[in-house]
Amino acid sequence: MNDLTLGPQPAPPRSHRHSAPAGQDGLYSTFSREEWSQLGKDRISLSPEELEALRSTAEPASPTDIEEIFGPLCRLIRLHVEASHSLSARIAGSLLRKAAAPKPYIIGIAGSVAVGKSTFARLLQALLARHSNAWRVDLVATDGFLFPTATLEARGLMKRKGFPESYDLRGMVRFLSEMKAGASELEIPVYSHEAYDVVPGSFQKIRQPDILIFEGLNVLQTARDARSTASDFFDFSVYLDAEPSDIARWYKDRFLLLQRSVFQRPTSYFHHYKDLSPKEAARVAAEIWQSINLPNLTRNILPTRDRARVILHKDAAHRIVEVRLRQGP
Numbered sequence: 001m002n003d004l005t006l007g008p009q010p011a012p013p014r015s016h017r018h019s020a021p022a023g024q025d026g027l028y029s030t031f032s033r034e035e036w037s038q039l040g041k042d043r044i045s046l047s048p049e050e051l052e053a054l055r056s057t058a059e060p061a062s063p064t065d066i067e068e069i070f071g072p073l074c075r076l077i078r079l080h081v082e083a084s085h086s087l088s089a090r091i092a093g094s095l096l097r098k099a100a101a102p103k104p105y106i107i108g109i110a111g112s113v114a115v116g117k118s119t120f121a122r123l124l125q126a127l128l129a130r131h132s133n134a135w136r137v138d139l140v141a142t143d144g145f146l147f148p149t150a151t152l153e154a155r156g157l158m159k160r161k162g163f164p165e166s167y168d169l170r171g172m173v174r175f176l177s178e179m180k181a182g183a184s185e186l187e188i189p190v191y192s193h194e195a196y197d198v199v200p201g202s203f204q205k206i207r208q209p210d211i212l213i214f215e216g217l218n219v220l221q222t223a224r225d226a227r228s229t230a231s232d233f234f235d236f237s238v239y240l241d242a243e244p245s246d247i248a249r250w251y252k253d254r255f256l257l258l259q260r261s262v263f264q265r266p267t268s269y270f271h272h273y274k275d276l277s278p279k280e281a282a283r284v285a286a287e288i289w290q291s292i293n294l295p296n297l298t299r300n301i302l303p304t305r306d307r308a309r310v311i312l313h314k315d316a317a318h319r320i321v322e323v324r325l326r327q328g329p
């Protein structure tokens with residue numbers, strides 16, 4: 001198997017697949033890691049120096065993931081970007097008879113809290129920028145669109161952080177629509193995990209990148225009453241998937257690490273946890289996971305999985321072991 005345009009193949013049943021609508025699996029081609037790594041001719045081979053440089057951006061992703069998973073994925077994305085540019089240029093030239101306006105190609109990255117979205121998105125950003133004709137690739141996380149803590153508290157939403165109602169969805173869609181309309185510069189709010197809040201007066205500036213990676217729990221969600229939704233503006237999307245029990249463990253491990261480091265600072269929202277024993281910290285992490293992040297995954301995030309163009313499934317050690325690719329233009 002060495003062609004990214006393979007026709008649809010029915011996927012075998014899998015225990016971790018959650019109630020996909022009947023026939024939906026027929027839209028996807030399923031590749032084992034081994035099969036996926038053989039696709040295309042663009043295996044990314046990095047020198048030790050290049051690996052070291054990437055490590056600071058995308059620690060703790062493994063070099064074999066870069067070569068075997070990101071090689072074919074970046075090639076697939078490049079094919080899509082080039083086709084999109086060429087279509088826009090042809091429509092502009094031969095139909096509208098004016099030059100095509102620059103518009104970013106937008107890639108959505110979805111998945112649970114702690115599944116590894118930020119790590120994955122940083123690595124994809126670095127690899128696309130490095131391997132793709134010097135394209136400028138920007139990365140935006142949706143946490144900047146969370147309502148400030150004062151608003152969440154006033155609305156009784158502090159225990160529903162990450163749920164759809166905790167985000168300024170209108171602001172998020174407005175940003176994406178203005179990006180796609182070719183805005184030359186946009187500013188979006190910045191979120192601090194340390195302060196557990198949006199930072200007043202701090203903004204990320206986005207200046208017409210060639211590719212915009214838009215990463216967050218909610219990027220594939222649809223809202224019942226909204227005229228448009230984030231994914232209306234996506235050209236490509238990826239869902240990072242793993243067993244909920246594995247993600248719970250990654251959440252706990254990250255919490256324990258933060259408890260020993262960031263929570264020790266008086267500026268941390270969780271500073272009151274600074275003296276917890278590892279056992280107590282693990283109990284707090286499990287409580288937050290069970291009461292907030294797991295219900296959010298089950299109710300709001302997992303149901304969006306089959307809207308993604310590519311679904312990447314990780315094993316218990318963060319290794320991507322299966323790739324599902326949705327067919328179609």
Ligand SMILES: Nc1ncnc2c1ncn2[C@@H]1O[C@H](COP(=O)(O)OP(=O)(O)O)[C@@H](O)[C@H]1O
Nearest residue numbers: 060061112113114115116117118119250254318
């Ligand atoms: N490829 C990977 N290999 C090993 N650990 C990883 C990998 N990707 C993420 N992690 C770890 O898993 C945890 C969650 O990752 P993160 O990117 O912060 O997730 P998210 O943005 O989805 O909340 C972090 O502790 C991170 O270091």
Ligand SMILES: CC(C)(COP(=O)(O)O)[C@@H](O)C(=O)NCCC(=O)O
Nearest residue numbers: 112113114143161162216217288292
């Ligand atoms: C800010 C978040 C909603 C976003 O998560 P991320 O995009 O980093 O996966 C999440 O980190 C969060 O704060 N969840 C609420 C419960 C908790 O403290 O984990």
